[in-house]
Amino acid sequence: MKENYLFFAEDTLGASATAACYKASDFISAFPSATTKITLCFKSSLGTATADLVELTFTTAGAHANAMKAVARAMNNPANVRSNFNVIYDGVNSLATPIEHYHGTAQAFTAVDITIQ
Numbered sequence: 001m002k003e004n005y006l007f008f009a010e011d012t013l014g015a016s017a018t019a020a021c022y023k024a025s026d027f028i029s030a031f032p033s034a035t036t037k038i039t040l041c042f043k044s045s046l047g048t049a050t051a052d053l054v055e056l057t058f059t060t061a062g063a064h065a066n067a068m069k070a071v072a073r074a075m076n077n078p079a080n081v082r083s084n085f086n087v088i089y090d091g092v093n094s095l096a097t098p099i100e101h102y103h104g105t106a107q108a109f110t111a112v113d114i115t116i117q
Contacts, residue, residue, distance in 0.1 A: 002084045004075055008054050008112045011091030018114045019092075020045065020052065021085075024075035030068050035061040038068055050117040056089060057111040063102035067109070070099040088112075 006027075009019035026043040028051055033039040036058055041051040058067045074086035074097050089096045089109040099107035 004077055004084045004086060006071070006074055007085060007087045007090065008056075008114055009090040009092050010112055010114060013092055018116065019090075020054065020114050020116060022052070022054075027075060030071065032064045036063075038064055038071075040071065044117055046116060048117055052117055053115040055113040055115075056109050057113075058099060059108050059110060060102050060105050063099070063105075063107050066100045066102050066107055070097050070109075073097075 004024040005021050006024060007019070007021045013019060022042045022045070028041040028043065030038055030040045033055055038056050040054040040056065042054065044050055044052055056067060071088060074088055077084070077086055087095045087097060089112040091112065096109040099109065101107060
């Protein structure tokens with residue numbers, strides 16, 4: 001079975017913005033980091049002992065579980081058998097993986113902040 005990859009890109013790439021692609025198997029953990037944010041931890045892409053952090057912002061306060069489920073679906077996506085490349089959030093091209101509604105309110109990822117350590 002092929003490895004799934006997760007892609008993230010901040011809104012504008014340049015000197016202070018970044019993009020990253022992680023293997024699903026490099027995922028360590030996730031936790032709520034604000035009322036409309038979750039932080040994902042991945043093994044360091046630089047090989048250090050400190051995890052890379054990917055903070056995703058979503059639209060409605062309190063929908064942390066729905067946001068985490070969307071990421072989990074992408075990590076376990078068997079449907080994308082050709083490339084196994086899953087865009088979670090790409091601010092440059094305005095693409096994001098869908099999130100389930102939260103109490104009847106539509107959800108979407110709206111930003112990402114990537115810290116490579």
